[in-house]
Amino acid sequence: MARQIDESKIERIKQATIDLIVSKGYQNASTAAIAKLSKVSEGYLYRHYPSKHELVKDIVKSTLRAFLQDMEHLTKVSANLSEFIERYAENRCERMAKAPHILKLYGVMIHDSSFEVDSQISGRILDFCKALAQRLHEEDESSARIDYEDVYTLIFIAPMGFLNAKIKGHLPETSLHDTKKKLVNIMRRGLGLTEIS
Structure with missing residues (x-):
């Protein structure tokens, strides 16, 4: 049995x-x-x-899988990239408020050279970033210089670092609304889009 x-x-x-x-x-x-x-x-x-590595790999894989599902859902329900950025920033801020320990874990693991993210998950993230870059090019011809590596950095890495710095108190504490607005503008500026006020 x-x-x-x-x-x-x-x-x-x-x-x-x-x-x-x-x-x-x-x-x-x-x-x-x-x-x-x-x-x-x-x-x-x-x-x-x-091993500890397999345990951490399982934790990271399951949380990144949920992250990807969120991103894919937000892409489907967003009429354009601007709406996606708004919804995505709101999603990340809500996740930060509900599960700051996961964001802190990513903050540690992203800088640990001895740890590798599951290749299937990292491949899906890169494919998602390529699709977002393509969508950006279709919506804004002036964005041709933006590639999927820029999107990866601005949509995946920068929000994680920004929100982690907020959690740790390295950046001033602000309301969830103001944090979301700042995050939206960080991504919009990086992608060459007009900031929101």
């Missing part, structure tokens, strides 16, 4: 992993510390994840 998976233990393991990586860094978050903080044995942890 197959063993039952205790989802509450798996969630505790994932939360402990995020907390330790955010507070100590990826290299210093040991499996022993993760097991201790999540109140499970190391054996239980290893039964579900063969």
Whole structure:
């Protein structure tokens, strides 16, 4: 008979992993510390994840998959790129308010050269950025100089860095509305679009 998976233990393991990586860094978050903080044995942890790398990869993959689903949905419901940017900024700010620990995790992991994002997920993100660049070119001929790497930086990396700096207090605290407006204008300026007031 197959063993039952205790989802509450798996969630505790994932939360402990995020907390330790955010507070100590990826290299210093040991499996022993993760097991201790999540109140499970190391054996239980290893039964579900063969290594810390696989555990973190699973967390990042599932959160990036949700991120991509959000982005793809926002693209479908937005009449144009300007509307997408508005909706996307609102989505990111709402996610920041609801789950700041995930944004902090990305902030740590994006700078850790020993960690690689799943190639299928990173490929989907790049494909999405290529499609957005194409959409920008179709909507605004003067944007021909903007390529998918610019879109990747301005739509994926810059908002993550900006919101992470807000969470950490490196940038002044502002209302969610003002944070969203600032984020919209950062992306619009970078893409050569007119700022909103």
